[in-house]
Amino acid sequence: TVINDIVLESDHKRRHWYYIVSGNDNGLFSINDNGQLFVTSQLNISLQTVYFDLTVLIHDGLQEYYCQTQIQIIKTRTWNNFVCPKNTFEWSINEEVPLDTVIGSIMPNLIEANNVSRNNHLNMKQINDLAMTLSGKDSYPFKIDQQTGVLSVIDRLDYETQATYLFNILLNPRNNEPLINLNCNLTLLLHLFNINDNIPQFQLDSLQLTVNENNRYPLYIGRVKASDADDKNDHHLNYYLLNNTNSDILVDKTTGSIILFKTYDRELISIEHFLIMVQDNNSNESLNSTGILTINVNDLNDQPPIFDKQMYEMNISETTKLDSVVLQVVASSRDPVSNGNITYSIINNNSNISYFKIDSNTGMIKLIKPLDYEHEKYISFIVEAIEENMSQNIQNTTQTIVHIYILDENDNYPHFFEHYDCELNENLLSQNICTINAFDQDNGNYLTYHLEDPNNNFNITLNGTIYNLKMFDYELDEIEQNVTVIVSDNGQPISHNSTFNITIHIKNLNDNSPQFEKKALTLIYFSYPSVNTTLYNFSGMCMSLAIGEGKNLLLLLIK
Structure with a gap:
C-alpha cells in the first residue's frame, strides 16, 4: 500500500x-x-x-x-479477515406501500459471507460494530437500521415516477475506529411492482371533433384518445358511449374511432354532446373515467365578408409620422362561424395608393409617404377584403371606400417678398414709410409684424406698415437707418417667426439758405481794370446740398 x-x-x-x-x-x-x-x-x-x-x-x-x-502506526483491532459480500442485492416490492414497510435485511448475507459460526477470527460482535450508510441519489426514499441491517421505506414509491432504484450500502467500523476504511460497498437494485392504481384519462383535445354540414355518411370524423399511467402503451383500454339510444353515432370499442351515420345541417344543429367512457382491462379491479365528446358542425363559406362600416372616414394631421397606424378596417364573415381566412388589400390603381399600405392580415393601414396639406388635402382609396377557404375552394370578396382628410398644421415659416424700397423725407413724421408683406403656406394663420430698432426711431403696425417716431435731418443724422422686421404666423400649437433686415433711406429736402463765406467784401484796385476782367470769384455754399452741388447756385447782383 x-x-x-x-x-x-x-x-x-x-x-x-x-x-x-x-x-x-x-x-x-x-x-x-x-x-x-x-x-x-x-x-x-x-x-x-x-x-x-x-x-x-x-x-x-x-x-x-x-x-x-x-x-x-495506529494499533487497532484487525479487520483483515472481514469478507465484504460482492454480489448485488436485488429485491422487489410493490409501489405505493405504506411508510416504514420493511424491504429486506443485509445481515444474513454478512453472516453467511463471513462464516461467523466457524470463523474464530471474526465474531458476531464485529459485524454488529459495523456502521451502515446509504449512498447514491436513488437512496432518498429508504433508511437502514444500524443494528439489524433492515432496509425500510420512508418516502412514497411510485412506479410511474421511477420503476427501479440503484444505490449502495457503505460498511465501515463505527466512530471508535475512524481511520479504518473497509472499502466495502454493497450494491442494491430495487424493482417496483406496478399495481393498477391510476384511472385512465381522456386526452381533452381528442374529445373535440368537427364535421362540415351536409356531410355524407357513414363518415369517420376522428378518434378519442386516453392514456393509462399503469399501461404505458395504452393497449388495454376500451371505449363506450353511454346513454346513446340511437345508432346515428358509434365508437369503436378498441380504437376509439367515431363513426357518423347521419347528415348534419348547421342551421338545425351547430353542436352536439355525448357521454363517453374509457375503462382499463385489469383482471383484478378495472378502473374507468368519463368525458364529454363534443361534435362541432362547420358552416360552409357561402357568403362574402362584410366590413363593420360601409365607409371609413378619418382626419389625420399632415405631420403624422411615417409608419404610423392611421386606421384599421375590419371585415367579418357573414356565415355563423367564420371558416375562411380574410385578407385585405388596397386596389386603387392611382398615385394615392403610394401614401398608404395595409397589413393583409390585420387590416391596419399605415402611412408610408409624407403628407402635405398644401399639396394634397383629401385622399380616397378602396380596400378589398377576401375570404378564402382553400379546403372548400371558395373565395368571396367585398369592398369599402376609405376617405382620408388631411389636417393643416403650422409646419411652414412665413416668407417675405424679396425687395422693399423704403424712403423717408427729412423733417417729416410719416405714417406710412413702406408696408412689409409676407405670406404663409399654412392655411388660416394670421400674420402679425414686429420691429426691432436699437434706437427706437421706428415702429410697425400689426399689418406691416413702418412709421417713424423721430424727424430726421439729412444734414445731421445718418441717411441710412437699419431695422429688423419680425413676422409671426401665430400658429398652434407652435408659432413660427421669420426676420427681414430693411434699410430706410433719408431723403434730402431744400430746407437751408445758401451762405456766403464772408459777410462783407472790399476790393481795392490801383488802376482801372479792362472790360471783362474777373474782379473776384464768389464761392457760395448751400448747407442743404451735397458736395458738388454748389455750381447750381444762382448769384445776382441786386444793388
Missing part, C-alpha cells in the same frame, strides 16, 4: 533515484523510482515500534538531496 509520495521540486527534468538511508530498521518500508513510499510487509498489532522517522536520499546524477518523513 502506497502511504506517501516523495516529490522533488526542480527546474530541470532529469531522472531521480530514491533510497531510504535510515529509520527503516524493520525493513517495513520501501521506495520506488517514482518516489512512492509503500509498505512491504503486513503491519500487525504486535509491533513494538509505532513511530518511524525515515531519511530519504534523492539523487539526480549530479546532486544529492535529503528529506525526512514521519510515519505513525
Whole structure:
C-alpha cells in the first residue's frame, strides 16, 4: 500500500533515484523510482515500534538531496479477515406501500459471507460494530437500521415516477475506529411492482371533433384518445358511449374511432354532446373515467365578408409620422362561424395608393409617404377584403371606400417678398414709410409684424406698415437707418417667426439758405481794370446740398 509520495521540486527534468538511508530498521518500508513510499510487509498489532522517522536520499546524477518523513502506526483491532459480500442485492416490492414497510435485511448475507459460526477470527460482535450508510441519489426514499441491517421505506414509491432504484450500502467500523476504511460497498437494485392504481384519462383535445354540414355518411370524423399511467402503451383500454339510444353515432370499442351515420345541417344543429367512457382491462379491479365528446358542425363559406362600416372616414394631421397606424378596417364573415381566412388589400390603381399600405392580415393601414396639406388635402382609396377557404375552394370578396382628410398644421415659416424700397423725407413724421408683406403656406394663420430698432426711431403696425417716431435731418443724422422686421404666423400649437433686415433711406429736402463765406467784401484796385476782367470769384455754399452741388447756385447782383 502506497502511504506517501516523495516529490522533488526542480527546474530541470532529469531522472531521480530514491533510497531510504535510515529509520527503516524493520525493513517495513520501501521506495520506488517514482518516489512512492509503500509498505512491504503486513503491519500487525504486535509491533513494538509505532513511530518511524525515515531519511530519504534523492539523487539526480549530479546532486544529492535529503528529506525526512514521519510515519505513525495506529494499533487497532484487525479487520483483515472481514469478507465484504460482492454480489448485488436485488429485491422487489410493490409501489405505493405504506411508510416504514420493511424491504429486506443485509445481515444474513454478512453472516453467511463471513462464516461467523466457524470463523474464530471474526465474531458476531464485529459485524454488529459495523456502521451502515446509504449512498447514491436513488437512496432518498429508504433508511437502514444500524443494528439489524433492515432496509425500510420512508418516502412514497411510485412506479410511474421511477420503476427501479440503484444505490449502495457503505460498511465501515463505527466512530471508535475512524481511520479504518473497509472499502466495502454493497450494491442494491430495487424493482417496483406496478399495481393498477391510476384511472385512465381522456386526452381533452381528442374529445373535440368537427364535421362540415351536409356531410355524407357513414363518415369517420376522428378518434378519442386516453392514456393509462399503469399501461404505458395504452393497449388495454376500451371505449363506450353511454346513454346513446340511437345508432346515428358509434365508437369503436378498441380504437376509439367515431363513426357518423347521419347528415348534419348547421342551421338545425351547430353542436352536439355525448357521454363517453374509457375503462382499463385489469383482471383484478378495472378502473374507468368519463368525458364529454363534443361534435362541432362547420358552416360552409357561402357568403362574402362584410366590413363593420360601409365607409371609413378619418382626419389625420399632415405631420403624422411615417409608419404610423392611421386606421384599421375590419371585415367579418357573414356565415355563423367564420371558416375562411380574410385578407385585405388596397386596389386603387392611382398615385394615392403610394401614401398608404395595409397589413393583409390585420387590416391596419399605415402611412408610408409624407403628407402635405398644401399639396394634397383629401385622399380616397378602396380596400378589398377576401375570404378564402382553400379546403372548400371558395373565395368571396367585398369592398369599402376609405376617405382620408388631411389636417393643416403650422409646419411652414412665413416668407417675405424679396425687395422693399423704403424712403423717408427729412423733417417729416410719416405714417406710412413702406408696408412689409409676407405670406404663409399654412392655411388660416394670421400674420402679425414686429420691429426691432436699437434706437427706437421706428415702429410697425400689426399689418406691416413702418412709421417713424423721430424727424430726421439729412444734414445731421445718418441717411441710412437699419431695422429688423419680425413676422409671426401665430400658429398652434407652435408659432413660427421669420426676420427681414430693411434699410430706410433719408431723403434730402431744400430746407437751408445758401451762405456766403464772408459777410462783407472790399476790393481795392490801383488802376482801372479792362472790360471783362474777373474782379473776384464768389464761392457760395448751400448747407442743404451735397458736395458738388454748389455750381447750381444762382448769384445776382441786386444793388
